[in-house]
Amino acid sequence: MAGQWLPPGELTLSGRPVLRPGEVECFLLSAVDIEPDIETHPSLTTYKAGILTLTTHRLIWISSATANDAVFVPLSLVTHIFTPKKSLKAMFASPRIRFELSLSDSGRVDPDKPRHGARSVVVTLVMRGKSDNHELFYTKLWEAWRAHAWENSDPGTSGSEAASSVAIRVPVVGVAGILRKEQEMWESTDKSLQDAFQDLNALMSKAKEMVMLAEKMRQKLLAGPNSHTSTGGDEEMGSKEEMQDWLLSVGIISPVTKESAGALYHQQLSRQLADFVKIPLERAGGMINLIDIYCLFNRARGTELISPDDLLQACTLWEKLDVPVMMRKFDSGVMVVQSKSHRDEEVFGRIKSLVLKPEALRNGISPSDAAMTLGIAPAMAKEHLLAAESRGLLCRDISPDGFRFFVNLFPEITLDDIYLVKDDGIYATWVAAVTS
Amino acid sequence: MHKRIYVELWLQPVRETREKQIQLWKELILEYCKTQKIFVVSLEEDFPLFSNPVIERSLSHEARDAFLSALVAEGRAEWLDKSHRKCLVLWHRIQDWADIIVRFVKDYGLEDSVMTVEELRTGVESQGTEVQGMDRTVLLRALKLLENKGKLALFKGSSTDDEGVKFSV
Numbered sequence: 001m002a003g004q005w006l007p008p009g010e011l012t013l014s015g016r017p018v019l020r021p022g023e024v025e026c027f028l029l030s031a032v033d034i035e036p037d038i039e040t041h042p043s044l045t046t047y048k049a050g051i052l053t054l055t056t057h058r059l060i061w062i063s064s065a066t067a068n069d070a071v072f073v074p075l076s077l078v079t080h081i082f083t084p085k086k087s088l089k090a091m092f093a094s095p096r097i098r099f100e101l102s103l104s105d106s107g108r109v110d111p112d113k114p115r116h117g118a119r120s121v122v123v124t125l126v127m128r129g130k131s132d133n134h135e136l137f138y139t140k141l142w143e144a145w146r147a148h149a150w151e152n153s154d155p156g157t158s159g160s161e162a163a164s165s166v167a168i169r170v171p172v173v174g175v176a177g178i179l180r181k182e183q184e185m186w187e188s189t190d191k192s193l194q195d196a197f198q199d200l201n202a203l204m205s206k207a208k209e210m211v212m213l214a215e216k217m218r219q220k221l222l223a224g225p226n227s228h229t230s231t232g233g234d235e236e237m238g239s240k241e242e243m244q245d246w247l248l249s250v251g252i253i254s255p256v257t258k259e260s261a262g263a264l265y266h267q268q269l270s271r272q273l274a275d276f277v278k279i280p281l282e283r284a285g286g287m288i289n290l291i292d293i294y295c296l297f298n299r300a301r302g303t304e305l306i307s308p309d310d311l312l313q314a315c316t317l318w319e320k321l322d323v324p325v326m327m328r329k330f331d332s333g334v335m336v337v338q339s340k341s342h343r344d345e346e347v348f349g350r351i352k353s354l355v356l357k358p359e360a361l362r363n364g365i366s367p368s369d370a371a372m373t374l375g376i377a378p379a380m381a382k383e384h385l386l387a388a389e390s391r392g393l394l395c396r397d398i399s400p401d402g403f404r405f406f407v408n409l410f411p412e413i414t415l416d417d418i419y420l421v422k423d424d425g426i427y428a429t430w431v432a433a434v435t436s
Numbered sequence: 437m438h439k440r441i442y443v444e445l446w447l448q449p450v451r452e453t454r455e456k457q458i459q460l461w462k463e464l465i466l467e468y469c470k471t472q473k474i475f476v477v478s479l480e481e482d483f484p485l486f487s488n489p490v491i492e493r494s495l496s497h498e499a500r501d502a503f504l505s506a507l508v509a510e511g512r513a514e515w516l517d518k519s520h521r522k523c524l525v526l527w528h529r530i531q532d533w534a535d536i537i538v539r540f541v542k543d544y545g546l547e548d549s550v551m552t553v554e555e556l557r558t559g560v561e562s563q564g565t566e567v568q569g570m571d572r573t574v575l576l577r578a579l580k581l582l583e584n585k586g587k588l589a590l591f592k593g594s595s596t597d598d599e600g601v602k603f604s605v
Contacts, residue, residue: 390450399443410456418463 005044005108006034009060009070014274014323017053017060017070022149027054027140030264031129034061034073037122043107044121047071051264052125054140056149059125074111076150077102079120081142095134097125097141129264267321269306270314273297274323281325281339285376290315290327290335330383331390344387350374351388355407356426361433364397364404442487444496461503466512470527475571476516477504477523524573533570533578538587540567541603550602553579 010018019025032052036044050070053060057076063069080100103119104110127134273293280288280296290311298305306314315327315337329335354373355365371381385405388394394405412427422428448454468485469475477483479500487494495503504523507513511529516522528536537556541547544561551559557575562568567575579601582588589602 389453392450392452395448395453396446398446408453410453410460413456413460415459415463418460 004071005036005103006047006061006071006073007109007111009058009062009072011062011068011070012271012275013278014271015062015068015321016268016271016275017055017062017072019055020057023055023057024149025053025055026144027133027137028052028264028268029054029127029129029133029137031064031127032061033124033126033128034071035124035126037124041107041121049128051268054137054144056144056147059141072111073101073109073123074150075145076148077109077111078145081145082122084138095127097127097134097138099123099125266310266313266317269310270317270321271323273311273314274318274321274325276300277325277337278339281337285374285380287336287338287376287380289377289379290337293337330387332383332386334379334383336380336383347374347384348388348391348393351384352393352407355394355405356429358433358436361407361430364406366402366404370405442489442492442494445488445493445499446496447499447502458503458506461499462506462510462512465503465507465525466527469525473569475524475574477525479504479521479523524571526574528566530574530577530581533574534581534585536566537575537578537582538605540565541605547603547605550600552598552600554598556601 012018029052031049033049034047034052036046038044038046047061047063049065050061050063053062057074059073059075061071061073078099079102082098082100084095084097099122100120101109101123103121105119107119127137276297277288277293280293294308294311297311318326324340326338326340327335328338350373351370354360354370360369365385367378367382367385370385371378374381374384376384382403385394385403389396389405389408392408392411395408395410397404397406407426407430409427409430412422412425421431448457465477465485469477479497483500486500501520504513504515504520504525507525508515508523512526514524514526516524540562546561553572553575556562557567557570557572576599579588579590582605583590587603587605589604591600591602
């Protein structure tokens, strides 16, 4: 792409950003343009319509149009974030956030070079996605930028960063330095306290809203059974919408909203799941029960567990995304996660050779026999055997010993020589095995 | 009759496999009944073809019903009762039996003779022929068919349960 002035971002196979050590995701926005100031820098291109991920270290932009096309803005090179203008025009246009970005001499953003302060460009983030969290994003951006997380993880360059930083920091040497450090600590504590109190105020007002909401819901519940049927429909609708607005304003993301505006959540979850699932799949021979994935994934997450519904949605989304895994439902209703490279034919080949062994020709194989040979869980093995049976490879024999499967000899027997003991094919092998 | 109980052998669930299974068993049943001269198969009693003592398996009731029903559908068998307990196996179709009887009559020069149905199937002449030991029901059906074609005439005999036949082939 001509004029690519932002450094490319690394993505996983499932299209998720690869995070640096110590880097944590903070926020996600869909449908964002990164628009440099064309008047001052006409050669720089606009990155249109991508998913923006805010992390503690960077702003990562992933193109929605072309897969695997990602760039990032290092927060360390952001020199200034402008306060959003509140104007009449701003109310009707897509929300925008502007910040100043330091450029290297070549006119590009070079993540490895610290800030020179010489060249810079004003960049606008145009947020076109329908969402009410733009203000929240702005707050998070400020917090991430202020936190300077990249300095903590980079002890080697922190000295030079501190030196070239235009911010409040000054070299810490001598008694003056110690005193200054103390002073800074006081100031930051003070600020934190102020913020905390601000938050408390916010909390108080929210609490008030919560009480009102609870009251309203209680009223609605009381009024429910008695609603008039004539205008009941419209009234119901009105109050339902109101309730949703209230829930949103209080900050609770109602399930409906999560569904409509939160397609992004499921998409990202879906991709994250696809990445996670790769290693367990390899260990398990290419196929894992969905329930096991649920346990593994949530255990790995530790907190912010996902519900079974979320898992199901995430797996269903895989069809639409370009990921190397798939979900599959067997006739019996068992749902599994399977890696796309794990082909049925290969498993059938292995089952066939297993079932042609003399012992198997005499007594058949059970799901546990297959599980041991194929290196997969017995429940999975049974699914494979049933699938092989559907294909006409195997026949079943149900006895007090359980399910046993034999190679299907029927295809080799024809009506016109039904009594002929053939001396070729599986038939012959079978005869040899059972008569020995 | 002492009923040996073995582990059951099932109909294959997969359609294609099952169809082949049924096809083969239909053939087996017809051949077995033909060689053993068995006309009626009783589903609830032991039937040697349906049990294999070596592997200690016998066909499930469902399987037996399925195989015989397939024969019935093909016109090679008939249920003798609604609850599918007994099945008449026509390893020769009625028409084939009729032809056999006509040939028998001609071979033995019985064209204008009169005899009872019992004599026909158990008499000296029948020994060594297919007519010998024919199931009465089947025989009568075949004879009725031939009567309709004018090859013979059936009439009631001296005792109530013994019919007679006069050939005019």
